[in-house]
Amino acid sequence: MDVIDNYFTCEFTTLSRDGSPVTWPVTPRLLEDGRFLLTTSIGLPQKAFNIRRNPKVSMLFSEPIGSGVAEPGAVLIQGDATAEDRIVSDVSSDKEFAALAETLAVRQPAGAMWSSWLGKRMWWSYYMRILIYVTPRQAWFWPTRDFASAPEELELSGLRRVG
Amino acid sequence: VWAEAAKWLGRFDEAVLTGVDANGYPVSIRVNPRAYDATTGTLATTFPAALHVIEGPANVLAHSHDEKMWHLNMIQIKGRLESSDGGWVFQSTNFDAPAKLAFVQFLRNNSTAAQKYLDKRGLQRPPINWSAVKEVQRRGAAQRSG
Numbered sequence: 350m351d352v353i354d355n356y357f358t359c360e361f362t363t364l365s366r367d368g369s370p371v372t373w374p375v376t377p378r379l380l381e382d383g384r385f386l387l388t389t390s391i392g393l394p395q396k397a398f399n400i401r402r403n404p405k406v407s408m409l410f411s412e413p414i415g416s417g418v419a420e421p422g423a424v425l426i427q428g429d430a431t432a433e434d435r436i437v438s439d440v441s442s443d444k445e446f447a448a449l450a451e452t453l454a455v456r457q458p459a460g461a462m463w464s465s466w467l468g469k470r471m472w473w474s475y476y477m478r479i480l481i482y483v484t485p486r487q488a489w490f491w492p493t494r495d496f497a498s499a500p501e502e503l504e505l506s507g508l509r510r511v512g
Numbered sequence: 513v514w515a516e517a518a519k520w521l522g523r524f525d526e527a528v529l530t531g532v533d534a535n536g537y538p539v540s541i542r543v544n545p546r547a548y549d550a551t552t553g554t555l556a557t558t559f560p561a562a563l564h565v566i567e568g569p570a571n572v573l574a575h576s577h578d579e580k581m582w583h584l585n586m587i588q589i590k591g592r593l594e595s596s597d598g599g600w601v602f603q604s605t606n607f608d609a610p611a612k613l614a615f616v617q618f619l620r621n622n623s624t625a626a627q628k629y630l631d632k633r634g635l636q637r638p639p640i641n642w643s644a645v646k647e648v649q650r651r652g653a654a655q656r657s658g
């Protein structure tokens with residue numbers, strides 16, 4: 350959980366129309382029910398388009414910089430994603446989205462520039478977000494980030510914080 | 513073109529190699545970018561057998577951020593994964609080096625894509641709750657200083 354909760358980003362992969370993987374660094378939030386929430390701007394909608402065609406995705410938590418995790422391992426989540434149709438432009442309208450935005454505000458103080466006078470003009474769609482939910486189907490853990498070694502399979506129930 | 517890819521990859525300590533497994537899910541591991549061959553555009557690696565990666569489309573992503581999640585850098589190389597002598601080889605098929613004004617290009621593309629997204633759905637730009645944004649930023653700043 351340390352890795353998932355504290356790594357600033359994970360490498361999130363969707364599959365394009367021709368089946369090629371496309372990977373972006375993103376900041377997700379592990380929800381209480383074991384799903385993950387992440388978002389994308391309507392200016393970067395390719396993740397959502399890919400998911401609507403093919404829900405299979407993966408998330409590799411493997412970048413410990415800034416996390417403060419003393420013994421950094423890595424976690425790979427493979428799962429099925431949904432990308433909502435609605436555009437969320439009120440961060441207070443969804444409790445989990447607000448929590449994710451707050452996490453991002455803590456980790457990335459300079460990100461506040463997108464709400465500055467200049468930032469609003471440069472990237473006007475930054476706060477127009479599509480919510481993406483990932484339901485894990487399989488999870489793997491490397492205790493030492495030695496990716497040539499065999500990973501341990503994680504129980505998906507271990508990702509749930511409740512019930 | 514692979515020499516250019518190698519040059520860019522060399523700026524990163526690590527990279528992420530992603531392929532697809534036997535069930536059709538993407539699967540990623542970290543690799544050493546210095547293993548990338550600038551002449552052939554190949555990168556030999558070991559994929560743990562438990563992940564059941566298969567031959568097919570793949571990519572290499574290298575990205576970095578600092579301790580405050582800023583100074584973001586990223587490149588991606590498209591390619592294929594092929595099995596070789598009990599191991600795996602990533603074979604590059606396409607690499608576009610970031611443009612000199614990559615950030616300007618990013619913002620321009622972003623703006624075009626966002627407007628297209630709205631236009632296709634017949635939507636106006638939705639109003640943004642700026643006071644909620646400021647409140648999130650205030651709480652974030654309080655957590656950082658607390």
